[in-house]
Amino acid sequence: MRTFRVSDHTMDMLREQTRPGAIFVQNSIRSISGHWDMPVDPEVAEKLDAYRLPGETDDQLVSRVIREATGRKAN
Numbered sequence: 001m002r003t004f005r006v007s008d009h010t011m012d013m014l015r016e017q018t019r020p021g022a023i024f025v026q027n028s029i030r031s032i033s034g035h036w037d038m039p040v041d042p043e044v045a046e047k048l049d050a051y052r053l054p055g056e057t058d059d060q061l062v063s064r065v066i067r068e069a070t071g072r073k074a075n
Helices: 008-016 042-051 058-070
Strands: 002-006 036-040
Touching: 002 008, 002 042, 002 058, 008 036, 008 058, 036 042, 042 058
Parallel strands: none
Antiparallel strands: 002 036
16 A cells, blocks of 8 residues: 655545545544655555656645546646
């Protein structure tokens, strides 16, 4: 299992995507640096890596994917 490191903002964006009536299961661990270490299935990580722009961090990638999927503009 791969681990992606994301910020509080990106973790909040993930939580917001929980459907009404569903429960967001927190399986990420907050690191000393203040980021979240989020486990990602190998298949999902592979697909995300294929979508990654050159030089893009895990946080930037996940944030961009969420914004594109929800129709939000970049910050």
